[in-house]
Amino acid sequence: MTVDLVGFLGVVLVAYVVPGPDFLVVVRSAAEDPSKGRAAALGAQTGLCVHMLAAAAGLSVVATRSPLVYDGVKLLGAAYLVYLGVRAVLAARRAVRQRRQGRPAYGEAVGADRASGDSRGRWRAAFAQGFLTNVLNPKAALFFLSVLPQFVDGGGSVARQIFFLGFLDVLIGVAYWFALVVVAARLRDLLARPAVRHRWELTTGWLFIAMGVSVAATA
Numbered sequence: 072m073t074v075d076l077v078g079f080l081g082v083v084l085v086a087y088v089v090p091g092p093d094f095l096v097v098v099r100s101a102a103e104d105p106s107k108g109r110a111a112a113l114g115a116q117t118g119l120c121v122h123m124l125a126a127a128a129g130l131s132v133v134a135t136r137s138p139l140v141y142d143g144v145k146l147l148g149a150a151y152l153v154y155l156g157v158r159a160v161l162a163a164r165r166a167v168r169q170r171r172q173g174r175p176a177y178g179e180a181v182g183a184d185r186a187s188g189d190s191r192g193r194w195r196a197a198f199a200q201g202f203l204t205n206v207l208n209p210k211a212a213l214f215f216l217s218v219l220p221q222f223v224d225g226g227g228s229v230a231r232q233i234f235f236l237g238f239l240d241v242l243i244g245v246a247y248w249f250a251l252v253v254v255a256a257r258l259r260d261l262l263a264r265p266a267v268r269h270r271w272e273l274t275t276g277w278l279f280i281a282m283g284v285s286v287a288a289t290a
Contacts, residue, residue: 079222083240086214087247092152092204092282097248099159099275100197101255102262106190107197108255112248114201116241121206123237126215127230141209145286148207152283155200159276163269 093115101108205211215237223232262268 076222079219079236079239080243082218082222083243087244091210092148092208092279093201093248094251095275095278095282096155096201096204097251098255100200101252102258102271104193105252105256107193108252109249110194110197111201112245112252114198114203115205115248116201116244117198118202118205118208119211119241119244120237122211122215123233123241125212126219127233127237144207144209144212145289148204148209149283149287151203151207152279152286154283155204156276156279156281156283159272159279163272163276166265166269166272 097108097111097115100111215233219233219236222236262271
C-alpha cells in the first residue's frame with residue numbers, strides 16, 4: 072500500500088488550521104476548563120471516526136448522492152450551530168442581569184460548578200457537543216469521500232487505505248486540538264473578567280449563529 076503522505080498531511084494541516092465549528096467548540100470549552108476542552112476535542116474526533124467508517128462502508132456515497140439526505144444532514148447541523156449560538160448569547164445576557172442583581176455569573180458560577188464535583192457530567196456534555204458538531208457537519212463526510220481518495224493507490228485496497236489515512240487524520244487532530252486546549256486554557260484568567268467574558272460569549276455565540284445560517288442557506 073502506497074499513499075501520498077506528504078500531500079495528505081499538507082491538506083489535513085490546512086483543514087485543521089482554518090477555523091470552523093469544531094474550532095469554536097473546542098476553544099470555548101477549553102476556556103472554561105481544560106478537561107472540557109479535551110473532552111470536546113475527543114468528541115469531535117470521534118465524530119470524524121463516524122465519517123471515516125461511513126466513507127469506507129460507502130454510506131457517504133449514498134448520502135452525498137441523495138440531495139434529500141444530504142440537505143437533511145446540513146439542516147440538522149445548521150440548527151445545532153444556531154442552537155449553540157443562541158445558548159451563548161442568552162448566557163451573556165443572563166449574566167448581565169445576574170450581575171445587576173448582585174448574583175454570581177461567569178467565573179463565579181464556573182467556580183461553584185467546579186466545587187460541586189460534577190466534573191463527569193461536564194465532560195460528557197463537552198464530549199457530546201464536540202461529537203454532534205462534527206458528525207452533523209456534511210463537509211467532514213465530503214472530506215473523506217472526495218479528498219481522501221485523491222491520496223490512495225488505486226492498486227491496493229481503497230477501504231484499507233481510507234482507514235489508514237482516516238486514523239492518521241484523527242491522530243493529527245487530537246494532537247492539534249490538545250495543543251489548542253493548552254493555549255486556550257492560558258486565557259482563562261483573562262476570560263474570568265466579566266466584561267471580557269461577556270464579549271467572548273456574544274462574539275462566539277453570533278459566530279455560531281452566522282455559521283448555522285450560512286450552512287442552512289446552502290441547503
